[in-house]
Amino acid sequence: MAAFAAILRKDLRLELRSGESTVALLAISLLILVVMVFALDASRARGAESAAGALWVALVFSGMLGATRALLAERDNNCIRGLLLSPIEPSTLYAAKLAAAFIFMAIAEIGSVILMVLFFNLNFDITLIRLAPILALGTLGFAALATLLAAISNRTRMGDLLLPILAVPIFVPALIAGVKASASALGGTPESAIAEWLKILIAFDVLFVTAGYLLFEYVVRED
C-alpha cells in the first residue's frame, strides 16, 4: 500500500509540475465537443443522445492520452526498469498507474461535462449527478483497459498507433452501454432503465481491472 501511494503521489507530483496531461486532455475534449456540435444537425445537437455521444467520444480520446501519459513518465531514463527492479509487485505498479490515469481522465471529464452542458444547451441540474456513476464506471473501465494496452504499445515502435487500434474495438460494448446510460440519465429516464446498462459497465470494469492486475507483469517485463 505504501508503494502504491508513493508511485501515485510521484505521478501526481510530476503532473502538477508539468500540467502536460491535464491540459492536453482538456484541450482534446474541448476540440471533440466543438467538432461534434458543428457536425451534428442543429436541432438534433440539442438532444440528450447527441450530448451523451459527444461526451463519450471525448472520454475515449482523452482516456487514450491519459493512460499513455501515465506510463510515458516511466520512459524517461528507463525509470520503468528501476520500478521493476524495486521490491514491489507489478500488480501494485499497475494499480498505481490505473489510479493515475483515472484521476487524469476524471479531471478532463469534469471539464468536458461543463462544456457539454454549455454547448448542447443543457441545464446544470440533478441529471448531472445521475451521470456521475456512469462516467465513473466508464472511466475506470477505459483506464483499466488503456493502461494495460499502453504498457504493450509503449514497447513497440508503432505504439502510438497501436493503442487506439486495440483499445477502441475492445471498449465498444462499454461504449454502447455508457452512451445509452448517459442519454437515459440526461433524458430523465427512470433509474431502472439505466441499471441494465450499468451492469454491463460494472462487468467490463471487473473484467479489465482483473485482467490488468493479473497480466501487467507479463506485458511490462522484457524478453
Place this chain on the structure above:
Amino acid sequence: MAAPVVETHELGKTYGQHHVLRDLDLRLLPGRAIFIVGANGAGKSTLLRILAGLSAPTAGRALIFGLDSRRLGPRYRRRIGMLAHQSYLYPNLTARENLEFCAELYAISDPRGSAARWLERVGLERFAERRVRALSRGMEQRLAAARAMIADPGLLLLDEPFASLDSEAVQIIMSLIREAVARGASLVASAHVVPEVQDLEFEVFDLARATLTRRPPTRDSADAGRIARLRSLLGR
C-alpha cells in the same frame, strides 16, 4: 562455505540468430567483486540485466541468492542494487525527491532522512532541490549510485559505473563501492578496460565473442587485495 550470491550455468542469450552470450558459467561468493571487461556490444549490459532479473536468458539459468533470476520476488529484489547506463531517475523530480521516492519503494524507515544522508555521501547536498534534468552527467551518475545503494543491497550490479565521469565523481563512486564490498556486499561491474580501484580485491573476466574468460590475477590486483584485507583487519 557460504552459498554463492550469483551462480550461472551455461547461461546464454540470443537475439534472433545473434548469440550475445553463450555457455557462461560464473560464480560469485558474498563479499567478492568481479569486473566484466569487454568492448561495446560485447553483451556486458545484457548479462547484468539477466542477473538483475530484468531480462530472461534464452539458455541455461542464473541463480541469484540461490533463486532463479526470473523468479526473484520482492524480498530478493530488495537485495539487488543496480546502476545502469540510464539513471532510472525522474528528470522532473529533484535529487531529494528521487531518493525519497526510491526509499519509499524500498520501505526504508525515514525516507527523508535516508535521502538526506545519501545526498551528503555523494556530495550533492547543495543540489538537493535541483531537478535531475538540470544536473550534470557526473552529478546524475552520483545520484544514480546513491539510488542503487540506498537500501544497502547484498548484490551490486554496476554497468560501466565510471564511464564519462570526472575524477571527483569517480572517487566518490569508488569509495561507495569499497564501503559496500567491505560490509559484505558482492559486486558485478562492467567496464571497457580494467579500472584502477585502489584497496579493492577483484577478479577480472573478459567478455568477447559471447564467451566469458577469467583473466589470471595480476600482481597488482593481488597486492590490492592483501592491502584491503590488512586495512580491514586494522579497523580502517
